[in-house]
Amino acid sequence: MSYPTIFTTPGLRAIAEDIDAERQRQLAKFGDQHHPDGTGYNGSTQHADFWRQSCQAAFSDGEGTWGHVLLEEVYEALAEKDPAALRNELVQVAAVAAAWIADIDSRPTTV
Structure with missing residues (x-):
């Protein structure tokens, strides 16, 4: 039986399957969890601005x-x-993590 393709980005299916497997391990270990978001705290906008500027500066410097x-x-x-x-x-965040994983997976393996 043939199933429809739900992932069109090359390599994303394998990454999604790895994420799903990790979620299954988390559920088995911790169960279904519910926590406060913990976002929007005092200073969070300044932290976001700092990392945005740091990222832009690093790429501007070629680093x-x-x-x-x-x-x-x-x-x-x-x-x-x-x-x-x-x-x-x-x-x-998830998309960047997936792109980073795809980049790692695309690198030649060294022994």
Whole structure:
């Protein structure tokens, strides 16, 4: 039986399957969890601005890394108070993490 393709980005299916497997391990270990978001705290906007500027400066200097990009996205998420905007930022965090994983997976393996 043939199933429809739900992932069109090359390599994303394998990454999504790895994420799903990790979520299954988390659920088995911790169960279904519910916590406060912990976002929009005092100073969170300044932290987001700092990481945004740091990321831009690093790339301007030719020294940008996946770490810069991910931290910028994480701190932008942490600055959000609105649940819909937070969700959008977390999707961006996940997409950057997936892009970083895809980059690692595309590298030649060394022994």
